[in-house]
Amino acid sequence: MTVDASRGAEAPPELVQLLTPEGERVEHPDYDIDLTPEEVRSLYRDLVLVRRIDLEAVALQRQGELGIWASLLGQEAAQIGSGRALTDTDMAFPTYREHGVAWCRDVDPVKLLGLFRGVNHGGWDPKEHNFHLYTIVIGSQTLHAVGYAMGIQRDDATAATIAYFGDGATSQGDVNESFIWASVFNAPIVFFCQNNQWAISEPLEKQTRIPLYRRASGFGFPGIRVDGNDVFACLAVTRQALKNAREGQGPTLIEAFTYRMGAHTTTDDPTRYRVASELEAWKLKDPIERVKAYLFKNELADQEFFDSVDAEAEGLGADLRSRCLAMPDPGPLDIFDHVYAEPHALMDEERAQYAAYLEGFER
């Protein structure tokens, strides 16, 4: 029995990596990627901007403007790499931490804040972005993703779905059922597990005795472990898995080996359960620094470029802040909206009663 205790600075075996933490391009026998300098700069920009969005959201929470925030710090490459692998017709099913994927799907960042500010439970139209709403119950969305993929099959369409979840979610029944369904129906889906090593306070050893990607073989489809802090590798591996799914070759499990550099959410205190040296070791594998080093070393970008991205990030943060503060609160009678699509007598009755009650204060 293998216990995977490779959490930390040592790269685990069987890891697809195309860009080292030092910014060196490396070859992999099964995966490669051919990116133009413009594409690399674009990925770098994505990484920096989503980190800035995340930073601003954390600050907004600290100042009481958001009730809670789930930070993506450290997972930018996994999200941007997989998110940029999607085509317009592919459909993504996120957890509540996929702010980077949302960015790739053109969801206005301020719309991500509604849920965390308490003005709604989800503020965008999934059909408009082919990006489903955040799902908070762990792992539930994986079944929705498989069902959606079964719909793609029935429509005879050329598209795939991608289901995001974390290492903790792999213990959930729904995730295991979704693996079974996807396998049995050969559904066009990619399971993208961001193994960030921690499910709140519980380390990976509390969820599994084998590397997560190897679970796939028991369900009858391929599993791959990719360096989740390597945006090139995440893009290449996800792109291939999505292509396989679209071409009728069924599901793939991708385990993006990464690290949650921040707390689980802003209510959490990681110093109670993990050592500082672990974070320090992972900082050396930062997903953004390695792309910056690659761009520098290969003279694909100059200081002016990096400055302009930083300036854009600052502007984005300031804009997000002002629009968050300007977000209107919902009205009290909005409670009764959208509970049912069709008229519902009890909703009408309670809405009318509460409206009358509120009017009593105005007289």
Next chain:
Amino acid sequence: MTVLSLSKALNEGMRKAMEDDPKVLIMGEDVGKLGGVFRVTDGLQKDFGEDRVIDTPLAESGIVGTAIGLALRGYRPVCEIQFDGFVFPAADQIITQLAKMPMRSLGAIKLPVVVRIPCGGGIGAVEHHSESPEAYFTHTAGLRVIACSNPADAYAMIQQAIHCDDPVIFFEPKRRYWEKAEIDTTDTGWWTPMDRAKVVRAGDDVTLLAYGPMVKTCLEAATAAEEDGRSLEVIDLRSLNPLDAPLVMESARRTGRVVVVHEAPVNSGFGAELAARITEQCFYHLESPVLRVGGFSTPYPPSKLEEHYLPDLDRVLDAVDRAFGF
């Protein structure tokens, strides 16, 4: 007019819905070749194919969870939960996702998913095969909960449930599956809307409120009571959420005595909600408290004891007597 059993009426209703709309799918355990353990989906896979009548892996959360995904893609899945006691593995998907996702989306998402559940006892079954879990679902906002009691309603209501853009929990009275009635399958003009109750026997002295398998029991009680000179009104609620409150309250005010009958345990059962609402809205018209007849506050007993657990004609009449004792 054609004579159909309740299970066949459901089958014909689903067949009609599938013919009318290619997006309608059937999914569940053994619903294909076998036609379901109660044969409710008999012959549908043969006629509509395996892509539309889907034999699923044996996992209820997976059935409802993937049905949600199919609905997000524009399909209208009808899920069969094989027995009432097996709905609980799916309860998470039903309660946290199916019921709440439309509101979560601010109306951008509609989930026209029907979850069919054969319910109730009286067939001599083993544990977990005779339960009445409706109150768990009437307590969950975002779901419509309906219960059919007879073949004609079964034929109409299953089609209405499939056409509805909201998630519907659809209870089928399993011990009435084999009861037959004449149904006019050509005329839809007479259909009662799905969220309306129906007075199935008019009366003046006491109102009996029932749904699903207990409607027939109440009708039998009303016939027996007539011999004692008591006129019982029987209302088939049909829809538990939403409740057809105007019809129920009108009857309660007129008779002044109400007895609620269901198989589920009385404690925190749907009858408690009915009693509270009727008391709130008809207090000065009532001659007696609203009385409840139902299962005991015990797990469903072994089948040798189920005749004691299930309300029958005598227990209904006993409650009627008590209603006159105040």
